[in-house]
Amino acid sequence: MNFLESIKMAFTSLAINKLRSFLTMLGIIIGISAVITITTIGNSISQTLSGTFDQLGTSKLTIYPDIRDDNDGYHDLPDDEQLTLEMVQDLIKRHPNELTYSCNTLYQGSEVVSENGNSFKTLMFGVSDDYFDQFKKQIVKGRAVSKGDMEEQKYTCLVSEIFTQQYFEHPDDAIGSTVKFLGADGTNVRLTIVGVMEYTDLEKNQLGVNKAKSIYDIRTWVFFPYNTMLKIQGLEPKETILEAAEIGWTKNCDKETAKLYIQKYFEPIYRNDEVWEMHIYDEAQIFGMIDTVLTVVTVAISVIAAISLIVGGVGVMNIMLVSILERTREIGVRKALGALNGDIRKQFVIEAIIICLTGGLIGVIIGIMNGVLLSKIASLLLTTMAPEYAEYIVLTVQPSIPAIVISLGFSMLTGLIFGYYPAKRAGNMNPIDALRYE
């Protein structure tokens, strides 16, 4: 008797006792749906994190001098020349169309007197020309700090809408106007506005925009070229020591190549240094760690949930034993008609597997539905409770395909394991005893 016939026969006998077949499946359904729900949630969180990290611009490597792994613990204070702006600029110059350097350094707080004579405070940041690359959508008027501004150390700046409201009577006049910033250290800087940006909800929250009683209480941000800041400070790139630098890459390059370039550049500089090395920090590695932890948790909970599969399997075994007892006469007849022990065994094992596999499939569907439902609830909570973060979080619902495959495999295995013993008993029945069974 071939395999297909056995499957057909199994379906026929399961269809005869629909309610019983369903109740038997229930244990498997619960087990599998629990596993799939958990893995769907786990996988969705992981996907959401990775989407969110991408959104926040993980396409940067941070480099900073760090103590070598093989150092014995004793070391002198850092040498002045460990990482200078010159080195970074040199590195970028070697791979001009591949690597980028973006930075954002606080210069100082300063005071501005508006056209109306109101005084308000700002925070000034020296930024590189590509700093706004990832925030382009925030620039509403004019342009960001450009490469030319950087190289020629121009006195230009980018201000926020709030700044224009604070300073100008007619905020539309902003572009092209020159503003005097009175530094906390007493120095004066005059910068020409080349662009206007608007804050994200998250930034508004940081600045306390919604809580401010008056618009002049908001300590708004002003961005101007990094090199201009150095000029004001009177420092040369060679003298500018950086604690760390963020290296990005263009579409002509990728992360691994960028890492390679960095290593290659710093290798001769640090070759003979026994204490320090240039460390490359990849934000994605943090994400990788979170992801690993998440995977471990998901697997652990799944395994616990899978224990319910054993309970379900015992239920299947129980019902198979009952079913075989009920059908003893049938087994006797089949044997009298020429069924081999193996034919009978196969028939019952396949019945058990079909119960479990059908239960598994239903469980997978329920599990995915649960996962989707919970993710919807999560996104609803997120948008109502933390709206300022909502736009950064890319909520993804992604059932884990390996988990589904493994679950279905497991439910088949459950059927095989728990169906085998009853089926073997049925197969080994003595035909004459089976026929006489009342």
Place this chain on the structure above:
Amino acid sequence: MNRVPVIHMEAVTKKYYIGEPNELQILFDIGLDIYEGEFVSIVGASGSGKSTLMNIIGLLDRQTDGKYLLNGTDTSQLDDTELSHIRNKEIGFVFQNFNLIPKLTALKNVEMPLLYAGMSQRKRTERAMELIRLVGMEDRYSHDPSELSGGHKQRIAIARAMANQPSIILADEPTGALDTKTGRMVMDLFHKLHKEEGKTIVLITHSPELASETERMLTISDGRIVSDFERGKGE
């Protein structure tokens, strides 16, 4: 006579609970030859051992001692798988209580031995319908056993017994659960199969009247064959 008998038994015995205090011997020294095309009845009171004999003939049970050759093959050396194959191909069973499989249609029941013989679905259906026509049940082939009367069930059971063209049909009290009229119809069917298809039929019954319809009658009593009467030949 040089013909090889379909069934050849020599000194067959059957004991239960061997070696235990309640050891029970059911069959004693059975010697028996049944030839192709014979319609033989085995008659005996209940408890005489006729069912045990039938189970041994049908290879559902094994003798304790003695020799049983089916179509010249010594059956005592065969394993379960080989016995299953022989039951499937060489023996057609007709039981007192029909033993049709519930919830399967008459057609599927008749197909059962063909299924275990490894025949394809199309050929199975074809052959089973042919058999159902032979027993005159063609208008009810799609019914479940629960929807059939006793006489009809037994006719389906006979069709099933014929499925693989067995060397021998073993009928154990085939009319036992039927009323006189339907029992008559079933007996007529056996006669028809015997005459028209040339089937070898062994009928086990406690009824001497039914037995007297057959051409040869073996009487069994207390586990021994006490008479072997062949019509037209005498004892």
